[in-house]
Amino acid sequence: MSTTPALKSEPAEVWITGIGLATSLGEGLDANWDALNAKRINVDEKNFAPYVVHPWTPVNLDTQIPKKGDQRQMEAWQRIGTYAAGLALESAGVKGNKDILSRMDMVIAAGGGERDLAVDCSILTTQAKGNAAPGLLNEQLMRGLRPTLFLAQLSNLLAGNIAIVHGVCGTSRTFMGEEAAGVDATRIALARIAAGQSDIALIGGSLNGERKDMLVLYEFGDYNLRDKYAPVWARQQRGGFVMGSAGAFLVIESREHALARGARPFARLTRVVGDHSRRKQAGDVTGTLKKLWSDLGDVAPGGAIITGATGVEPVTSEERSFLADHKDFAIRASGTSFGHLVEAQFPLGIALAAMSISRGALFPPNDSTGFEIEMSKPPTQIVVVAAGHWRGEGMALVEAIR
């Protein structure tokens, strides 16, 4: 039992000590790093045509989710997330460490679960054929839905599965609300550790983009890129995002806690800020991003920015206006390589930033428009940016450990 922590007078320094990535480019840091450097992109333009998605690269699930029973209790988004969470714990060297896991914070950014498409279509087909008996929907749902599907749909059951499979059970909070959920999960986990309310946390999220029910949700707002893949900055005319499939998780902890257990840090998570522009007028998002940048503290010129820019308009153009203030920065759009992961996009950006800092190089541009420039020196500061497709803005400052 942990005792009630007294608040610290000086905020604790927080380090990123674990990264777990299982994406459309592969699993683990090396596979993703190599793909970024080779400018490899994995897209499926056929199976969901006219929509484009980034398919998940299959893994041997048994290595992180050993019980088949657990695998069966989850739908794809939960399996992807639970798998990537295991990689992050392994990377931090805390996998199986009951002492630490039993008091570890968990803040997950999650969307909603997958539907049973066959049941949906069967119900709609019955309706279309003119059968409108009262209670028919009830009867079809009672007969058609699997009892366990509900648990695979509940947002907080990604956290629940991570607790069951990996034993992370200090605290468990699931934030929803699209891109902002990823920003807020990171922000709150960092704030808790900085204030001494916690020592160590697992944060992250996952998305399965190979889902027609999710494409429908975003098609309501015409947010899906159609017909042909293009890098984020080359979508200006058409606009739209390409759903990604990935889990991105991080272990963050206080410097003191990491040193005490001899953990090797990737980078420091210095600051996370978020806001909620009302987006009433052109320029609102640009203004919010400028304000967030000023809240980050000292950012030296000539650094790097990793943005989760969606490619959706008008927000991407608003973000470009903000980025125009930082022309000396090497910018990378994570969506070009990984697609849009919604809730998990911001944790992914932080993972890529921490990896780049620890490996002493920013990955190369992957952009036909020339907006992304080369960076020859090792990055010591990387700003991670989020501007949600509809709402939610955020930034993080990831720094090399001095």
Place this chain on the structure above:
Amino acid sequence: MAAPRDKFGRPIVVVTGMGVVTSLGAGKTDNWAKLTAGESGIRTISRFPIESLKTTMAGTVDFIPVEPFTSSGLSERLAELATEEALEQSGIGHKGDFPGPLFLAVAPIEVEWPQRMELGRAIGKQEIDYNDMLRVSGGGEFSNYHRRFQLGSVADYLAEKFGTKGSPISLSTACASGATAIQLGVEAIRRGETDIALCVGAEGCVNPEALVRFSLLSALSTQNLPPEAASKPFSKNRDGFVMAEGAGALVLESYEAATARGATILGVVAGCGELTDSFHRTRSSPDGKPIIGCMLKTLADAGMTPEQIDHINAHGTSTPENDKMEYQTTSTVFGERAKQIPVTSNKSMVGHTLSAAGAVEAVFSLLTLEHQRIPPTINYQNPDPTILFNVVGNKARDAKVTAVMSNSFGFGGQNASLILTREPA
């Protein structure tokens, strides 16, 4: 006058505004009158056909029109009403300018059946697949569905309407969500990030698919007639919970800020705690250790001992499993006193408001402290002989109440507890 900081040196967090809506009615006055009179808000569902359903009753909020009906739309309205009441009581800020962040407990939002059927009609074919749905979804005809079914949409609406500051947080810890929203507010104030926070739990869950999902997990009572007798926490013949709708809103404030502006202090959030159960997706660890740990963490967070708790507002869902586990774990933490402390479950009357429950029951706990009167657990005709709680059965009871523990447990191993007191310790 008490010090503005607690014994751990943290800012004391007080409540300066509360609002509530349940199936019993809108507002604290109406709810408290009906709650202490032992009235039930559970009724036979009239919102949609109930043919083929095993459970046909719920604690629906039917007196607030939402057209066209969506569960997310009802959550939004309920949250709005509860927040308006809480802000009016607190007297903080100006209209549309609340000077702090929003923490909203809300159910995961999905596309709902009436809207999916609208898509189906737009397709104009007899055999429908998801490609057809994709084909008609775009182009702007259904663009309002995008906003309506974003998981952040309710928080977005509240943030805009009430002018909360920063990024509004939508959260889910299943049936512990309402307590978690309060906990996040308490932590933010203790960290000194803000002097004030708006914590809301909202639930508008009663639609056919949600009912079917819980039904397929055998979680719901099927004792449909009479509906008002279905929710019977701690009774031998309890057979499941009753889904219900509602919202609770609390304005949390640092004691220092509240007293500086001369606000009326309604109570104190003395402690909060949580501990995850990794045993099973829907069941508690048989040894109850995570729940026990959750209660102990909460006591430690408040710097209190079990002897100082004189009332428990139980999770008390009326499922066979929950009520049994809640007694077992409470008796481990409280020893013999578990049989003496008056315990009640508001869910006997309002049903289980799921994502809102922790917030709704926090409001009721604070009203209990204010009125020194404990609302009853109704339908307590046939006590479970293995649950030896001192249940406040059937009739409200006057009692000296200084500190209430309110418990919330949810699917996914979520456990959260709060300790609410009348005065700063």
